[in-house]
Amino acid sequence: xxxxxxxxxxxxxxxxxxxxxxxxxxxxxxxxxxxxxxxxxxxxxxxxxxxxxxxxxxxxxxxxxxxxxxxxxxxxxxxxxxxxxxxxxxxxxxxxxxxxxxxxxxxxxxxxxxxxxxxxxxxxxxxxxxxxxxxxxxxxxxxxxxxxxxxxxxxxxxxxxxxxxxxxxxxxxxxxxxxxxxxxxxxxx
Amino acid sequence: xxxxxxxxxxxxxxxxxxxxxxxxxxxxxxxxxxxxxxxxxxxxxxxxxxxxxxxxxxxxxxxxxxxxxxxxxxxxxxxxxxxxxxxxxxxxxxxxxxxxxxxxxxxxxxxxxxxxxxxxxxxxxxxxxxxxxxxxxxxxxxxxxxxxxxxxxxxxxxxxxxxxxxxxxxxxxxxxxxxxxxxxxxxxx
Numbered sequence: 001x002x003x004x005x006x007x008x009x010x011x012x013x014x015x016x017x018x019x020x021x022x023x024x025x026x027x028x029x030x031x032x033x034x035x036x037x038x039x040x041x042x043x044x045x046x047x048x049x050x051x052x053x054x055x056x057x058x059x060x061x062x063x064x065x066x067x068x069x070x071x072x073x074x075x076x077x078x079x080x081x082x083x084x085x086x087x088x089x090x091x092x093x094x095x096x097x098x099x100x101x102x103x104x105x106x107x108x109x110x111x112x113x114x115x116x117x118x119x120x121x122x123x124x125x126x127x128x129x130x131x132x133x134x135x136x137x138x139x140x141x142x143x144x145x146x147x148x149x150x151x152x153x154x155x156x157x158x159x160x161x162x163x164x165x166x167x168x169x170x171x172x173x174x175x176x177x178x179x180x181x182x183x184x185x186x187x188x189x
Numbered sequence: 190x191x192x193x194x195x196x197x198x199x200x201x202x203x204x205x206x207x208x209x210x211x212x213x214x215x216x217x218x219x220x221x222x223x224x225x226x227x228x229x230x231x232x233x234x235x236x237x238x239x240x241x242x243x244x245x246x247x248x249x250x251x252x253x254x255x256x257x258x259x260x261x262x263x264x265x266x267x268x269x270x271x272x273x274x275x276x277x278x279x280x281x282x283x284x285x286x287x288x289x290x291x292x293x294x295x296x297x298x299x300x301x302x303x304x305x306x307x308x309x310x311x312x313x314x315x316x317x318x319x320x321x322x323x324x325x326x327x328x329x330x331x332x333x334x335x336x337x338x339x340x341x342x343x344x345x346x347x348x349x350x351x352x353x354x355x356x357x358x359x360x361x362x363x364x365x366x367x368x369x370x371x372x373x374x375x376x377x378x
Binding site for chain 1: 205209265266269272273274276277278279280320321322324325326333334337346347348349350351352353354355356357358359360361363364365366367368369370371372373374376377378
């Protein structure tokens, strides 16, 4: 049991031991429920057939929601980024989850992420805008540039979320590359 | 001596004591030089008559540099922010240092910062663009809005550095307000 648990990310030998002893002292019923939840979740989780986020239904609740703007698609690297934007409570469009970013260093190419699925989706549905919200890392930027080139012939408006000074940020403590981006991305008031 | 030193910011009773003993063991010559440096700096430092940054000459080296673009003025809250942008090595315009930001909470109004001086400067010299680079805090944003209103009648192009995801940032770990700003400030690719 300790061996199995210590294979999980962020759980070392000590934590695994602590968890193991805790579980051994839990009521049998609770342990059975925990085990079933894990198996059930793993068995029923799948990719939404529209946006490819992780979900337990054929179409995720966001894609199934008729009140969302299905003509505006935000492209994110993974489901956690989707959750981050959902927490803002202000975005009303839908998403497309790539499940990764292009990274030549790690041998991840355009075919290894859900890009083909995005292109198919854009052919099948009318879309006004694709918002590229990949991370502001080297991989995220590479992916954004790649997608933008890919979408150019379609004529669909392609936008990129802003890079710049985070809200509440004091310039003095912000790295030079971000300051430079904030300057380059300045907008007219 | 301990009392004097402990009045400095970030120096508590213990640090003051440590510093005091260190100084008492320094060679007399070194102590004299340190004291003179402090007095000299304090005595000769003044505001650049163009941009109001702290300097030891009538006009600071940036304003005195003919190679800088004097038709592009970046407005910052203090000299430390100016230094932050200078470190990027890419900005070729000049600056205007406000020495503060409008903060009704702290009783700091438009007359308490170097805004009048900015307006005078804009009347006396031809300027193509004013880049507002105040912090991304409540006070910084308030000041930016105030300046932009003040400049509207002049017709000078007024821009604001971008707010958004810092470079290298993973969306998952970025606060919701910043994510929202990044979305609102998105640009066409």
